Amino acid sequence: LAKTTQPISMDSYEGQEVNITCSHNNIATNDYITWYQQFPSQGPRFIIQGYKTKVTNEVASLFIPADRKSSTLSLPRVSLSDTAVYYCLVGDGGGADGLTFGKGTHLIIQP
């Protein structure tokens, strides 16, 4: 499984756009990039997934450059409720494989 590297923590303010970058230098051809969000004492929640270029949904955008060795999760206009741990995961997801959570990014949003 491709290893991922993310910042340990980030701070921002309400209303700002937050970008969290994840490095995955040895990503395989079949691998997708998936981001999960986790609040304290709650189960992780799927945010967004992509393979290449840009993916956007109602909560976030995911930017993936052509070499796919990194990806950036973009959260527009964050609020205090976006304070959470964000995990970047890389894998092909087949065969009911378990997810490998690395060290996520603790995002703290201040008023």
Place this chain on the structure above:
Amino acid sequence: AAGVIQSPRHLIKEKRETATLKCYPIPRHDTVYWYQQGPGQDPQFLISFYEKMQSDKGSIPDRFSAQQFSDYHSELNMSSLELGDSALYFCASSFGLVGQETQYFGPGTRLLVL
């Protein structure tokens, strides 16, 4: 929409006791995953089942066993509990074996071993 149900939500046990955690997947989901998250740690994958058969195995201790039943619910059995087993245990479910299926996590069972 229906979510993953886990029971109990909280459990207190003593060392060397046994515990059974239950997981009810989202309706029509046929794949179940178990994760363990210790205090201040990231979730660690334990084991998964697809159509009642073990599919993938992670860092599940030999003292733990799990199974998936005909109604797709799953149980994680933990024996000879140790202090270090105190953690949040999450169950997740998904549908099928198609690559990149999203896993939906339950609220977790908080186990405290005294």
